[in-house]
Amino acid sequence: MVDISASMVxxxxxxxxxxxxxxxxxxxEAEGDVEKAFEVLRQKGxxxxxxxxxxxxxxxLVVGQIAADGKSGAIVExxxxxxxxxxxxxxxxxxxxxxxxxxxxxxxxxxxxxEQSAGSKTxxxxxxxxxxxxxxxIILRRLAVFEASGDGIVGLYIHALGGKMxxxxxxxxxxxxxxxxxxxxxxxxxxxxxxxxxxxxxxxEIPADVIENERRIESGKADLAEKKPEMREKIVTGRVDKxxxxxxxxxxxxxxxxxxxxxxxxxxxxxxxGTELKPIRFALFILGEQAAETNGKEE
Numbered sequence: 628m629v630d631i632s633a634s635m636v637x638x639x640x641x642x643x644x645x646x647x648x649x650x651x652x653x654x655x656e657a658e659g660d661v662e663k664a665f666e667v668l669r670q671k672g673x674x675x676x677x678x679x680x681x682x683x684x685x686x687x688l689v690v691g692q693i694a695a696d697g698k699s700g701a702i703v704e705x706x707x708x709x710x711x712x713x714x715x716x717x718x719x720x721x722x723x724x725x726x727x728x729x730x731x732x733x734x735x736x737x738x739x740x741x742e743q744s745a746g747s748k749t750x751x752x753x754x755x756x757x758x759x760x761x762x763x764x765i766i767l768r769r770l771a772v773f774e775a776s777g778d779g780i781v782g783l784y785i786h787a788l789g790g791k792m793x794x795x796x797x798x799x800x801x802x803x804x805x806x807x808x809x810x811x812x813x814x815x816x817x818x819x820x821x822x823x824x825x826x827x828x829x830x831x832e833i834p835a836d837v838i839e840n841e842r843r844i845e846s847g848k849a850d851l852a853e854k855k856p857e858m859r860e861k862i863v864t865g866r867v868d869k870x871x872x873x874x875x876x877x878x879x880x881x882x883x884x885x886x887x888x889x890x891x892x893x894x895x896x897x898x899x900x901g902t903e904l905k906p907i908r909f910a911l912f913i914l915g916e917q918a919a920e921t922n923g924k925e926e
Contacts, residue, residue, distance in 0.1 A: 631659060639653065645668050671755075685706065685708070687713050688713055689786075690723070691703065692727060692783070693782075697780045697781060697809070698775050698779075698780065699733070700772070700795050701729040703726050705768065706915075718761060724753065725753070728745055728750060729770050730772065733772045750767070775799070776799070778799075778800040778902075780806065781795065782810065782813025782817040784818040784820070792913050794909055794910065796906060796910075797908050797909070797923070800902045800904055802901060804900040815883060816906060819883070820876065820911050825909075825922070827922055828876050828908065829875050830871050838867060841867045845863045845867055876889055909922050
């Protein structure tokens with residue numbers, strides 16, 4: 628076996644842009660020949676993929692999948708460089724493969740998932756191979772996996788306009804009821820999340836510092852400067868309460884029934900089904916958005 632020196636690995640890394648371990652494996656396979664090792668990396672797509680890994684990937688898709696029994700679901704954001712590639716069949720096939728694997732493996736986060744098995748290779752290898760084929764950088768940006776407890780269900784909604792937004796939502800039920808009807812309600816609430824973009828499940832879950840910060844902002848507004856202290860306090864309280872309602876899923880007016888809040892709508896639907904319904908948590912993914920929060924209970 629040829630002794631692979633550090634200088635040989637360094638030379639190949641500089642030539643290919645590939646990771647150190649990939650270079651070392653290629654050199655072993657090529658019996659120490661740097662040029663042949665570079666060809667090995669190109670054949671495997673590693674050199675091409677790593678050269679593209681620094682390029683911006685701000686396009687892509689938000690995709691998701693629900694298990695057949697509705698008890699679990701996954702949502703994933705996968706980025707590429709151009710909208711053209713986001714509509715490419717190979718890229719779309721990759722997103723489907725990844726979503727299925729996320730739902731099956733239930734990883735804690737994207738970093739962990741990339742190292743998990745995808746048949747005879749890792750998920751990272753799967754991504755690398757697709758990068759080599761389509762010629763653009765691909766990034767698995769974030770993911771969320773929900774498993775409903777008890778008689779609850781998980782709902783998913785992906786916005787039809789190009790797959791740029793999506794939401795995953797867990798809905799609890801105090802009794803076992805018609806799963807098809809329950810799934811339809813969960814999907815409706817997930818659709819509302821995409822449309823209204825709440826930040827919290829309910830007003831009770833809003834941190835005290837968030838409320839206090841809004842009170843400070845409202846108190847300092849110029850139109851209240853001449854008001855008496857008691858009147859100013861009343862106005863500030865009203866404004867902050869309105870803002871918190873707008874940010875809370877249960878207090879928002881339901882997009883499909885503007886006469887009722889989401890909480891009231893779920894109460895009415897629960898009565899129809901003979902159960903109590905409550906949103907437990909949601910994940911809202913908007914393509915390219917900085918924040919990637921899951922709102923509601925922790926895993």
